[in-house]
Amino acid sequence: MADHTYKFNVKMSCSGCSGAVERVLKKLDGVSSYDISLANQEVIVKGSASYDTVLEKIKKTGKEVISGETVE
Amino acid sequence: MADHTYKFNVKMSCSGCSGAVERVLKKLDGVSSYDISLANQEVIVKGSASYDTVLEKIKKTGKEVISGETVE
Numbered sequence: 001m002a003d004h005t006y007k008f009n010v011k012m013s014c015s016g017c018s019g020a021v022e023r024v025l026k027k028l029d030g031v032s033s034y035d036i037s038l039a040n041q042e043v044i045v046k047g048s049a050s051y052d053t054v055l056e057k058i059k060k061t062g063k064e065v066i067s068g069e070t071v072e
Numbered sequence: 073m074a075d076h077t078y079k080f081n082v083k084m085s086c087s088g089c090s091g092a093v094e095r096v097l098k099k100l101d102g103v104s105s106y107d108i109s110l111a112n113q114e115v116i117v118k119g120s121a122s123y124d125t126v127l128e129k130i131k132k133t134g135k136e137v138i139s140g141e142t143v144e
Binding site (some may be wrong): 013021024063 | 133
């Protein structure tokens, strides 16, 4: 399946918060790369996984997802 | 089913971390009450849910669970 890029605006207060999101994405099938920016409150995910799959996984961390979009 | 009490030692660095754990427990069926202490790095959960169910849910937050036990 073709890779997509998704961008999420996630509320993260410290490196423990961003680290938690990272640990979850690292284990998710269909994710080829990700970039988590605590400064920008942004999580960028690339992979073959669907938008909903990635969104649900991030939501399960208990972090508030303010917004999300498919970039490409 | 009888209620049990579980105690987990969870690595939480800020109120965003403990808030994430709280949001997840709030939504979990079979949890009647919980107490999350950032200061003590402790999550105490009471309810009819099994130990494994609660543990898995906390792990899905991406937080490191250092230890866990059934208290009663």
